[in-house]
Amino acid sequence: MHLYIHIPFCKQACYYCDFHFSTNLSLKDKMVDAICTEIELQKEYLQKKKLQTIYFGGGTPSLLTGGDFEKIFFAISKFYDVSSLEETTIETNPDDINLEKISDWKSFGIDRVSLGIQTFDDDLLKFMNRAHDSHQSKLALDLLLNNNLENITIDLIYAKNAKTFDIEKQNNILKNDLEIIEKYNLNHISAYNLTIEESTVFGKWVKQKKIEPIGEDYAAEQYDILVNNLTGHGFEQYEVSNFAKNGNYALHNSAYWKNEEYLGIGPSAHSYNLASRQANISNNSKYIASIESGNIPFSIENLSISDKINDYLLCGLRTIWGIDTKKISQIVGEIPQTFWDTLNILKNQNLVVQSGNSIKITSKGRIFSDRIASDLFFD
Incomplete structure (x- = not known):
């Protein structure tokens, strides 16, 4: 089984992001307590699986303090079996990385860091309203690598879009990003x-014609640059958007693509148990109030046979493992002839x-x- 914990706070809003978050951190302490309570309330969902x-x-989970993580990990270890834990990941922004946080994370068993660099181009970082710059990205990488948190x-x-858009310039920016990463x-x-x-700042800007929508040909050209560069430097494209060397696959994310069960904790978090999907409410105040009253505020979708198969197709075909x-x-039961006819066309x-x-997708x-x-x- 796999556990996802959503921390719904950010320093500032990136102009492209439509995930659930708030830049008001006044509820952070109550949120941590509510997450710990939900961990207990949801303990039967995993059916005592490891x-x-x-x-x-x-x-941005890296906004949490060492004390916040101590509470959460205490709740996890109290109500769940962590004896077979293989990977613990934290998403973080480069500007949050410092020696104290690295030490805290390691002390709690966090052994993998997902670093939201996005690009090393400072103009584009400002355009996307990111909180960091390229210098902070490089410093964060150095700090992690020099302090034995090397699973990054x-x-x-x-x-990416830009205020003044030029395809050749964007291609050169991407190539430069990849050159820096290779080092x-x-x-x-x-x-x-x-x-x-539509709900993001960029979405509003497109409506107002301040920026152009992303063109399919441009996206395909950038994708080719990306794939050719990374595979040419020893990366295996094991999923449409993910690349690994030496079999260092993301175990948690791979669980989603392999149709495995997972539990989501926190506002907007999703859970899946092979038979149904459920989603927690995407409202911090309402989530906290409901949890404090002993109720998990979620909606549930019971999956039909077609739903189960279509989810399996959608996720599995993105990977090297296929379906x-x-x-x-x-x-x-019996697979309909229409499936085989479509498969032959493909x-x-x-x-x-x-x-x-x-069945696997070709390059x-x-x-x-x-x-x-x-x-x-399937219909």
Whole structure:
């Protein structure tokens, strides 16, 4: 089983982000207490299964103090079996990294850091309203590597927009980002296409025509630069947006793609137990009030057979592990002919390959993985 804990606070709002967070930290102490209480309230959800991974996401979990983490880890160890824990990750911003935090994290068993660098270009960092600059990113990497927290993954954004947009300039920025990353000899990179959501500042700017939407051809060109560079430097693209050296896969994230069970704690956190999905309320005050009254404020979706298969297709086809038609048969029984007909079309287009029960996306099809999965969806 896998545990996700959402810390819904940030120093400032990045202009592209539509995750649940608040820049008002006045409720932080109450939130930590509520998270600890929910950990107890949710103890039966895991059905006493052993935890394999813990992931602190957000928001910005690195805003928590050592005392905050002490409370949370005490609750986890009291109500869950951590004897088989393989990975504990914290998301952090470069400007939060210091020796005291590194020491605290290591003392609690945090052994993997997801560092939200996004780019080393200072103009773009300001344009996206990030709180750090490129110097702080490099300093953070040096501090982590020099203090034995070497299991680091960098978050990188490609196909970024800009106030004055120029494709050649953006391509050179991406290439420079990748050159800098290579110097640190890291074992994991997560790279995401900038997605402009309507509710964000960038979304409003697109409506106001202050910036242009991201073009598909530009995004594809940037993706090719990214993949060719990283695979050329020894990285394996084991998922559409994730690259690893020497098998250093993200265990927690891989659990999502492999259709494994997980529990989410905190406002907006999601949980999955193979039969249903549930989502906590995305409101800090209401979440705290409900937890303090002994109730978990969540909505639940019971999954149909089609839902289960489609989730499996959507996640599995993004990875090097692909999907297994035998597993689909175990869920649905006989697989309909329409699935096989669509699969043959995709094979003829060199978008997927099949070997026995295994179906995987080709390198050509990788950028179209979501569309390919939807073509194979069950009604």
